[in-house]
Amino acid sequence: MKPAPFDYVVPSTIDEAINLLADDDVEAHVLAGGQSLVPAMNMRMSRPELLVDLAKVEDLDFIRDEGGALHLGAMTTKRTVEFSPVVAHAQPLLHAANMLVAHPQIRNRGTVGGSIAHADPAAEYPAVALVLGAEFEAQGPNGKRTIGVDDFFITYFTTALEEGEILTSMRLPAMKPGTGWSFQEIARRHGDFAMAGVGVTVELDSAGHCQNTRVVPFALGPTPVRATAVEEAINGETPSAALFESACQKMADGIEDPTSDVHASVGYRRHLSAVIGARALEEAVARARAAN
Ligand SMILES: Cc1cc2nc3c(=O)[nH]c(=O)nc-3n(C[C@H](O)[C@H](O)[C@H](O)COP(=O)(O)OP(=O)(O)OC[C@H]3O[C@@H](n4cnc5c(N)ncnc54)[C@H](O)[C@@H]3O)c2cc1C
Known part of the structure; x- marks a missing residue:
C-alpha cells in the first residue's frame, strides 16, 4: 500500500510550523512519530497534501x-x-503504562504528543492523562493555551485541539506521597492495543479507608472516562476484595454503549473490565499500604 502524493516540510521553529498549518488552501497535517499517521496514509484513510514534520522543532523533546x-x-x-x-x-x-504500548520499534518513533493528539480510545496515554489529571499546552494561530484533561478528549480520535493547533507538552501533577496506583490491561498479545484497560490511583486515610480514588477504564468506549460511581462507592470504605469486585461489576454493567469488534464482544469487554478493575484496585491499595 502506498500513500497518495504529498509534500513534506521540516520547520525548525514552532511559529514556522503554525504558519505552514495555517494555509487554508492546503490540507496540512502534523507529522510526529508517524506510527499512526503513516499507516493511515498508506491505507488512504488519510490524504494530507502536506506533512509538517515536527522532528526538528526546538524545545518539544524534554522531560522535566x-x-x-x-x-x-x-x-x-x-x-x-x-x-x-x-x-x-x-x-x-506512566512508566508502567508506557511499557504496554506496542513494541520497541514503535516506541522508538511514537511520541507522547502523537498518542495524545491521535486519541485512540484503546491507547494507554489518554488513560494515563485522565487518571493523573493532566494538563496540555497547545499553540496555534491564536497563541498558546492550556487545556485540562477533562475537556480534552471529545470522542473517537477527536480532541479539543483546534484546526492548525499543535500540542506542545503534557503536564502531570505529582501524586501525593503514599498514593497507590495500578495500570492494567488485557490484550490478545503483549504490545497489542488493549481490549480492556484501567488506570487507578488511591490514597488511604489514617484509619485505612480509601480516599481520593480515581478509576479510569479505557478501550471500552469513545474515550477513557472517570468511573465516578466506583470511586464514590469506594471512598470512605475499608478496602476489600468483595467491595472492589462488586463496585467494578456495577461499573462494567453500567458502561454505556461499549465497543464491540472482532477482538472482543460487548459481554466479554464488560467481563474483562470488571475483573481488571478489581485487580487494579487491589494492587493500588497494596502499593498505598506499602508506602504508608
Ligand atoms: C503495530 C502498531 C502497534 C501499536 N500499538 C499501540 C498500543 O498498543 N498502544 C498505543 O497507545 N499505541 C499503539 N500504536 C500507536 C503508536 O503508539 C503511535 O505512536 C501513536 O498512536 C501516535 O504517535 P506518533 O508520534 O507516531 O504520531 P503520528 O502518527 O505522527 O500522528 C498521529 C496523529 O496525531 C497528530 N499529531 C501528532 N503529534 C501532534 C502534535 N504535537 N500536535 C497536534 N497533532 C499531532 C498527527 O497529525 C496525526 O493525526 C501502535 C502503532 C503500530 C504501528
Whole structure:
C-alpha cells in the first residue's frame, strides 16, 4: 500500500510550523512519530497534501520534573520515556503504562504528543492523562493555551485541539506521597492495543479507608472516562476484595454503549473490565499500604 502524493516540510521553529498549518488552501497535517499517521496514509484513510514534520522543532523533546509536576514535551518518544529515571521516579504509573504500548520499534518513533493528539480510545496515554489529571499546552494561530484533561478528549480520535493547533507538552501533577496506583490491561498479545484497560490511583486515610480514588477504564468506549460511581462507592470504605469486585461489576454493567469488534464482544469487554478493575484496585491499595 502506498500513500497518495504529498509534500513534506521540516520547520525548525514552532511559529514556522503554525504558519505552514495555517494555509487554508492546503490540507496540512502534523507529522510526529508517524506510527499512526503513516499507516493511515498508506491505507488512504488519510490524504494530507502536506506533512509538517515536527522532528526538528526546538524545545518539544524534554522531560522535566519541576514545580510539583512532570512535564513532557510533545515530541518526546516513548522509548525516551521508557529509559527515563525521572519518569520512573516521578510517575511510575506512566512508566508502567508506557511499557504496554506496542513494541520497541514503535516506541522508538511514537511520541507522547502523537498518542495524545491521535486519541485512540484503546491507547494507554489518554488513560494515563485522565487518571493523573493532566494538563496540555497547545499553540496555534491564536497563541498558546492550556487545556485540562477533562475537556480534552471529545470522542473517537477527536480532541479539543483546534484546526492548525499543535500540542506542545503534557503536564502531570505529582501524586501525593503514599498514593497507590495500578495500570492494567488485557490484550490478545503483549504490545497489542488493549481490549480492556484501567488506570487507578488511591490514597488511604489514617484509619485505612480509601480516599481520593480515581478509576479510569479505557478501550471500552469513545474515550477513557472517570468511573465516578466506583470511586464514590469506594471512598470512605475499608478496602476489600468483595467491595472492589462488586463496585467494578456495577461499573462494567453500567458502561454505556461499549465497543464491540472482532477482538472482543460487548459481554466479554464488560467481563474483562470488571475483573481488571478489581485487580487494579487491589494492587493500588497494596502499593498505598506499602508506602504508608
Ligand atoms: C503495530 C502498531 C502497534 C501499536 N500499538 C499501540 C498500543 O498498543 N498502544 C498505543 O497507545 N499505541 C499503539 N500504536 C500507536 C503508536 O503508539 C503511535 O505512536 C501513536 O498512536 C501516535 O504517535 P506518533 O508520534 O507516531 O504520531 P503520528 O502518527 O505522527 O500522528 C498521529 C496523529 O496525531 C497528530 N499529531 C501528532 N503529534 C501532534 C502534535 N504535537 N500536535 C497536534 N497533532 C499531532 C498527527 O497529525 C496525526 O493525526 C501502535 C502503532 C503500530 C504501528
